[in-house]
Amino acid sequence: MMLRRGEYHSFSGGDARYLYLVPSAAVVELDDVSHAVLERLATGDRTANELAESLGARWSGDEVRSSIDELLGVRAIHSVVAPPVAPPSVKSKRSIPLQTLVLNVTSKCNLSCGYCYEYGEDRIVESGTKPRFMDEATAKQSVDFMFAEAGDSPSVNLTFFGGETLLNFKMLKSALAYAKQRGAELGKQVNASLTTNATLLREEIVDWFIENDVGVTVSIDGAREQQDKFRVFSNGMGSYDIILPRIKDLLARHRRKPVGARVTLTGQNLDVVSIYRHLFEEIGFWEVGFAPVTTSWQREYAIEDLGFQQLLAGFQTLAAEYLSEAIAGRRHGFSNVRDTLEEIHKGMSKSHPCGAGFGLLGVATDGDVALCHRFAGSDSHKLGSVFSGVDHAAQATFLETHHIDNKTDCSTCWARPLCAGGCYHEAHTRYGTTTQPNLHYCEWIRAWTNTCLEVYGTLATKRPDFLTHLS
Amino acid sequence: MRHLKSINQKAQRIEGVLQNDVVALQQGPGGPTGPHVPLGCSFVFSPGWEVDSNGGTAGLCQPVERDLFDCHITCFWPAHVPDLYNHAPDWTAKCASAQKDWRKIDLVFP
Numbered sequence: 001m002m003l004r005r006g007e008y009h010s011f012s013g014g015d016a017r018y019l020y021l022v023p024s025a026a027v028v029e030l031d032d033v034s035h036a037v038l039e040r041l042a043t044g045d046r047t048a049n050e051l052a053e054s055l056g057a058r059w060s061g062d063e064v065r066s067s068i069d070e071l072l073g074v075r076a077i078h079s080v081v082a083p084p085v086a087p088p089s090v091k092s093k094r095s096i097p098l099q100t101l102v103l104n105v106t107s108k109c110n111l112s113c114g115y116c117y118e119y120g121e122d123r124i125v126e127s128g129t130k131p132r133f134m135d136e137a138t139a140k141q142s143v144d145f146m147f148a149e150a151g152d153s154p155s156v157n158l159t160f161f162g163g164e165t166l167l168n169f170k171m172l173k174s175a176l177a178y179a180k181q182r183g184a185e186l187g188k189q190v191n192a193s194l195t196t197n198a199t200l201l202r203e204e205i206v207d208w209f210i211e212n213d214v215g216v217t218v219s220i221d222g223a224r225e226q227q228d229k230f231r232v233f234s235n236g237m238g239s240y241d242i243i244l245p246r247i248k249d250l251l252a253r254h255r256r257k258p259v260g261a262r263v264t265l266t267g268q269n270l271d272v273v274s275i276y277r278h279l280f281e282e283i284g285f286w287e288v289g290f291a292p293v294t295t296s297w298q299r300e301y302a303i304e305d306l307g308f309q310q311l312l313a314g315f316q317t318l319a320a321e322y323l324s325e326a327i328a329g330r331r332h333g334f335s336n337v338r339d340t341l342e343e344i345h346k347g348m349s350k351s352h353p354c355g356a357g358f359g360l361l362g363v364a365t366d367g368d369v370a371l372c373h374r375f376a377g378s379d380s381h382k383l384g385s386v387f388s389g390v391d392h393a394a395q396a397t398f399l400e401t402h403h404i405d406n407k408t409d410c411s412t413c414w415a416r417p418l419c420a421g422g423c424y425h426e427a428h429t430r431y432g433t434t435t436q437p438n439l440h441y442c443e444w445i446r447a448w449t450n451t452c453l454e455v456y457g458t459l460a461t462k463r464p465d466f467l468t469h470l471s
Numbered sequence: 472m473r474h475l476k477s478i479n480q481k482a483q484r485i486e487g488v489l490q491n492d493v494v495a496l497q498q499g500p501g502g503p504t505g506p507h508v509p510l511g512c513s514f515v516f517s518p519g520w521e522v523d524s525n526g527g528t529a530g531l532c533q534p535v536e537r538d539l540f541d542c543h544i545t546c547f548w549p550a551h552v553p554d555l556y557n558h559a560p561d562w563t564a565k566c567a568s569a570q571k572d573w574r575k576i577d578l579v580f581p
Contacts, residue, residue, distance in 0.1 A: 018478065021482075024481060024485060025479075025481050026477070026479060026481040026482035026484075026485050027477075027478040027479040027481070027482055028472075028475040028476060028477055028478060028482050029475065029476040029478055030474070030475065031473075031474045031475070031476075033474060034474045034475060066473065066474065067474040070472045070473070070474045070475045071474075071475070073472075073485075073489045074475060074482070074485055074489070076475075344479060345479050345480060346479070346480050346481065347479045347480050347481020347482065347484070348481075349481070405567070405568050405571060406571070407567075408565060408566075408567040408572065408575075411567030411568065412567075456478075456479075457478075460478045467478075467479075471480070
C-alpha cells in the first residue's frame with residue numbers, strides 16, 4: 001500500500017513536535033518515529049515496507065508499522081489509492097437555537113470616527129431609511145423574539161450595540177428590565193452586555209451596570225494621540241480627554257464583570273504593543289482586543305501589506321508575553337490570543353466563520369433581523385423581523401451558500417478550520433459579496449494561527465494544567 | 472495511542488473513536504492492532520460493503536468521485552480523464568469537492 005502525507009500543519013512548541021490536523025482540527029504530539037515517518041513521506045509516496053526498511057537502523061519494523069497505523073487513524077497520512085473522503089456536510093435536523101441577540105438600539109452617534117462602517121464611506125445602510133432610535137415597543141418585541149428563538153437554551157445573551165448605545169439609555173433600562181423579568185418567568189438566565197465609546201458614562205449608568213451585571217466593552221484606540229486620530233467629535237475635537245476620567249471611574253466601580261477595551265487598528269495606528277501597554281497596564285482594562293478596521297482597500301486608513309507585517313510582529317510580541325505570563329501563572333490581557341487558544345483547545349472546525357445568521361442575529365432599530373449587528377438595517381441581508389419571526393428559508397439558503405465547502409479558495413488552506421473564510425462584513429466591504437473568502441489577509445491569518453499553535457504547544461509541554469482553563 | 476499523544480479535546484475524541492473502531496479486515500493474528508487499513512480500493516470500496524471504516528456510507532464506492540480523483544491515478548480500472556501530466560494539469564483546479572463542484576471541471580479536448 002502506497003502511503004502519502006495527508007492534510008496537516010506541523011509546528012513545534014517547547015521541545016515537542018505537533019501536528020494540527022485538517023479538517024478535524026485535532027492537535028497531536030509526535031514521537032520520534034512518527035516524525036521520521038512523516039519526514040520520509042515529505043520527499044514522496046512510500047509503502048509501509050519501504051518506510052520500515054529505510055528507518056530500520058533506528059526502529060524495528062513493528063514499531064514503524066504501529067506508528068503508521070496511528071498516523072493513518074488520525075488521517076495524518078493516507079493510502080494513495082484511498083484518500084479520505086470528506087464527509088458530506090449534513091444539515092442540522094434541529095432548529096438552531098439563538099444564543100445571542102444584538103440590538104442596534106440607535107444608529108446615531110455623538111462621535112464622528114473617520115473609519116466608521118455605520119457612517120463612513122463604506123456604509124451599508126443609507127442614512128434616513130430607518131428610525132434613528134429603537135423604541136421601547138420594538139425592544140420588548142425583540143426580547144420576546146429572543147426567548148422564542150432560544151429554544152431550550154438555559155441562558156441567552158442580550159447585547160446592545162449602536163451607534164452609541166448610551167444615547168438610548170432609557171430604552172436600555174426598560175429593555176433589560178423586561179428581559180430579566182421574562183427570563184425569570186421562563187427560567188432562563190439573561191446575560192447582558194454592551195459596547196460604548198464611553199463619552200456619555202455617568203454615575204447613574206455605572207450604577208445600572210453594577211446592579212444588572214452588564215458586561216461592558218469600551219471602543220478605544222489607545223493613548224491620546226492614537227485615540228484622537230479618528231475617534232473625534234463632529235467638530236474634529238478628540239475624545240480622549242473626555243473619556244479617560246469616565247473610564248477610570250467605570251473601572252474603579254464596576255467589578256462585577258470584566259471591562260474590556262476594543263481597539264480598531266488602521267494603517268495609521270498599528271503599534272499594538274504600545275496600545276496594549278497603555279490600555280492594560282496604565283488604564284487598567286481587564287483585557288484588550290484588537291481588530292483591523294473594516295474598509296475597502298482604497299481608503300487611506302486601510303492597512304496595506306507592510307502594515308499587516310507590522311501588525312503581525314506586534315501580535316507576536318504580545319503572544320510571547322502572554323505565554324511567559326501564563327507559564328508564570330499570571331494573567332495577561334491580550335484577548336485575541338486567548339480567544340484563539342480556546343478554539344484550538346476545543347478543536348473547533350468551523351463550517352462558517354462565525355455564529356452570524358444562526359446562533360447570533362442582529363436587530364435594526366425598526367425590528368428587522370439581520371445576520372449580525374454589522375448588517376442590521378440592510379434590506380439585502382435581512383433574515384426576518386422580530387415581529388414576524390426568522391425567515392427560516394432565507395436563513396437556510398444563507399447558511400448553505402456560505403458553508404466552507406463552497407469556498408473553493410479555502411479548500412487547500414490548513415487554517416480553514418479556524419478561519420473559514422473570515423468575516424462576512426469584511427468580505428462584503430472589500431469584495432462586494434459575503435460569499436467571498438477574505439483573501440487579502442490569508443497570509444496574515446496563517447502566520448497568526450501558527451503563532452497561536454506554537455503558544456498552545458508550548459503550554460501543553462510546560463503548563464498542561466493551563467489547558468484545562470481553556471475548556 | 473503509543474506514538475501520538477492527543478493534546479486538544481478534538482484529538483481526545485478521535486482517539487476514543489479509534490479505540491472502538493469497527494474492523495472489517497483484521498490485520499494479522501492477534502486481532503486488530505489499530506484502525507482498519509484498506510488494502511486497495513477493490514477491497515474497501517467494492518459494492519457490497521454496507522458501511523465504510525467509520526461505520527457510515529460516505530466512504531463507500533461512489534464511481535464518479537472515485538474515477539475523477541483516485542482511479543485515474545493508480546487504479547486498474549480505466550477512467551477517461553485528460554492527460555493531467557502534460558496537457559491539462561489544472562483541469563480540476565476549480566473543483567474543491569467532487570460531490571459539489573464537478574460542474575466546474577474544465578472540458579478538455581485532445
